[in-house]
Amino acid sequence: IRLFELNVTGSSAEFLPGLSTPTLAYDDGRSAARYLGPTLRARRGERVRVRINNRLPETTTVHWHGMHLPATQDGGPHQAIPAGGEWAPEWLIDQPAATLWYHPHPHGQTERQVNQGLAGLFYVTDEASPELPSRYGIDDIPVILQDRRFEVTGRFDLGGRSVTGYVGDTILVNGTHNPHLPVSTERVRLRILNGSSARIYHLALSDDHEFTVVATDGGFLPRPARMRRLLLSPGERAEIVVELRPGERRVLRSLPWDLGMIAPLTDGSGGNDRLDLLQLRADPQLTTNPTVPHRLTTVSALSIAEVAERREIVLEGRTINGRPMELGRIDAVIAAGSTELWTVRNAHNQPHNFHVHGVSFQIVPGEASGPDPALGGKDTVLLGAEQTVTLAIRFPSFSDPLTPYMYHCHLLWHEDEGMMAQFTVV
Ligand code: C2O
């Protein structure tokens, strides 16, 4: 069994020169945490136990976003850890290699606690992984994207929201303002998490340079995809490999993207922003490291013939199927281990996204074509204004009629406002 320790603590950090910002952080008991949390790592087939001490004067939870695990260990709003309390979830890692993350999920308080600094990465590794750059901090780099606003005193300014939620004018990458990354290898793998509450990043490299997408939320794509643009909404992850020449500088940016709303709303939600996120600075001499193979993994498409149930999910205002979240109401009861087809319709003239706990799903581009595994396993998907997406979802085999999992909009303010619902697996 692999043991981890996480203490949820109040701390402070210096993001802007000479100014101290009060923060929340996860520390692992070895090094004092100032912001965010340690990158946890466990192998497929391994059992893990995390001992969590809540040293905050308020309730929190720790949710394992993207993890396939029993609902009682999921860390959603039902697994509240009161001030001063302890929680020690334990589970077996049984899913393909992927970049997952953990963050608080206390009902109605998620956005604020995440914005104050509570988030971290959880890498699932797998012996069967393709050969890729994988030296942590050398050619395999975590990139947690967040946006914040600061008061003149250095405190986070957490007030004020656009229609999509909290949007900041200052980018932090892994808690660093104005970051650059010295690169010593011919290529670098960036594991990007959109750790923002509301900002949708439209990723690109300077000079429109191509990059190679190798993984998404649920793990490796069957084949790498060369791209110039990539949309990443809150909670989504993407792993990209960037090639560099000796001495080269390249900037990872976010470009404007039409949020589909009237101009002032798009503007307030960051849709017109052009932001430099991270500068890559290649050394004058680069050492060689693994090139991206043509095949990364094999994933078979979920079969439409095996679909046990079809459901329609409508996102509207701050509701799902017309109702705001209620902790005491179960919205869907699902057969353990079954496959369902969910059509998620964003009936709103604003963007939302959709996240399901405990699963990875496949996107179904059209009924005729069936689920497309080439798009990778996902757990969070962006829906532009008035867009519809169909998902093939294989549900967990852990049956528990009492403890629900969540599905919700991952724009954290919307989630806090009740754009969330619950399902049990029986
Ligand atoms: Cu990333 Cu229900 O959460």
Ligand code: CU
């Ligand atoms: Cu989640």
Ligand code: CU
């Ligand atoms: Cu939303």
